[in-house]
Amino acid sequence: MRISRLLLAGFELYRAALPGYRYQFPRDHFNHPEFQTEWWYYTGNLRDSSGRRFGFELTFFRKGVDRNQEPATVWDVRDAWLAHLALSDIDGGRFLRAERLNRSGAGLAGVSLDLARVWNGNWHVQWDLDRGTQQMQAIDTRFSISLTLRALKPPVVHGINGVSQKASGAGHASHYISFTRLETRGEVALEGRTFHVEGLSWMDHEFFTHQLDGAQSGWDWLSLQFNDGTELMLFRLRRKDGAPDPYSAGSYIDARGRTTHLARDAFSAAPGKLWNRYPIEWTVRVPSLGIDVRITTRLPQQEVESSPNRYWEGAVDIAGTHHGSGYLEMTGYAAPMRL
Numbered sequence: 001m002r003i004s005r006l007l008l009a010g011f012e013l014y015r016a017a018l019p020g021y022r023y024q025f026p027r028d029h030f031n032h033p034e035f036q037t038e039w040w041y042y043t044g045n046l047r048d049s050s051g052r053r054f055g056f057e058l059t060f061f062r063k064g065v066d067r068n069q070e071p072a073t074v075w076d077v078r079d080a081w082l083a084h085l086a087l088s089d090i091d092g093g094r095f096l097r098a099e100r101l102n103r104s105g106a107g108l109a110g111v112s113l114d115l116a117r118v119w120n121g122n123w124h125v126q127w128d129l130d131r132g133t134q135q136m137q138a139i140d141t142r143f144s145i146s147l148t149l150r151a152l153k154p155p156v157v158h159g160i161n162g163v164s165q166k167a168s169g170a171g172h173a174s175h176y177i178s179f180t181r182l183e184t185r186g187e188v189a190l191e192g193r194t195f196h197v198e199g200l201s202w203m204d205h206e207f208f209t210h211q212l213d214g215a216q217s218g219w220d221w222l223s224l225q226f227n228d229g230t231e232l233m234l235f236r237l238r239r240k241d242g243a244p245d246p247y248s249a250g251s252y253i254d255a256r257g258r259t260t261h262l263a264r265d266a267f268s269a270a271p272g273k274l275w276n277r278y279p280i281e282w283t284v285r286v287p288s289l290g291i292d293v294r295i296t297t298r299l300p301q302q303e304v305e306s307s308p309n310r311y312w313e314g315a316v317d318i319a320g321t322h323h324g325s326g327y328l329e330m331t332g333y334a335a336p337m338r339l
Helices: 002-013
Strands: 037-048 053-064 079-089 094-103 109-112 117-120 123-128 133-139 143-151 173-190 193-208 216-226 231-239 249-253 259-262 268-271 282-286 291-296 303-306 309-320 324-331
Touching: 037 173, 037 309, 037 324, 053 117, 053 123, 053 143, 053 193, 053 309, 079 109, 079 117, 079 143, 079 173, 079 303, 079 309, 094 303, 143 193, 173 216, 173 231, 173 249, 193 216, 193 324, 216 268, 216 282, 216 291, 216 309, 231 282
Parallel strands: none
Antiparallel strands: 037 053, 037 193, 053 079, 079 094, 109 117, 117 123, 123 133, 133 143, 143 173, 173 193, 216 231, 216 324, 231 249, 249 259, 268 282, 282 291, 291 309, 303 309, 309 324
């Protein structure tokens, strides 16, 4: 109850995401405590030498609790730190997940530019800023991942004039950065077996204070990595009546890393087959780019159950005018999304 009251009382103490933000790297890959909500979101598709397929999700969340409060001890809660870990054993037909919630405490969780590190307990991503790599490790009792990610393209800033607008009104937006093509190699350990894997990953980093408005219930998000070296990110915001929101948008990244912003009328994303109320098949079209693809998954049960939200986050395949793999996230189907 105390945390809930502090969140409500402190909401206006945080900075809003507004146009004109000047990005600076590597600074903006790390923490922004002046914004209330921030996340670092890693997903990827991997294979071992025999062709066995895995998907993974490792996400770190920071939620500001009381920006004005100067901690009296290291245990006072100024930010809450949440992390999700999931492994999609696609050929084995299994989905495993874990989560944790920590305070900063005596270094229990945090994000640091000086250390070039994002962590929650023994789940972490360690950046090597000189080499342009990120070393990821996350351990659960049933499975673990240990991966090295190398950026094949520079970071992408989504949206217009430094903001990804999500609703009408100043500040209903985020500052949104992605690494859309991360060459990935390492190990997946699963129930006593170690798999040497390689593939592609995607990393999203967003920071904001306000985002959705009261008429919006959730979103459908796609990160698509095509075999021709290009990528497509789309988010389809949904209103409570089920209609797509006009602030839905996306980005297309060509093989050289150049980004094209896509407004709502530049693409269509039509849901298809359902699993447990989630549309796990989609038809995506971007006529101006000649993209007409069908999105499917071989593992329908990639649902993450985490209070206060349940969402679907899973590995998908792409076929049609373009081929490849990616990730699909769907929120707000069990209940309206709460940030």
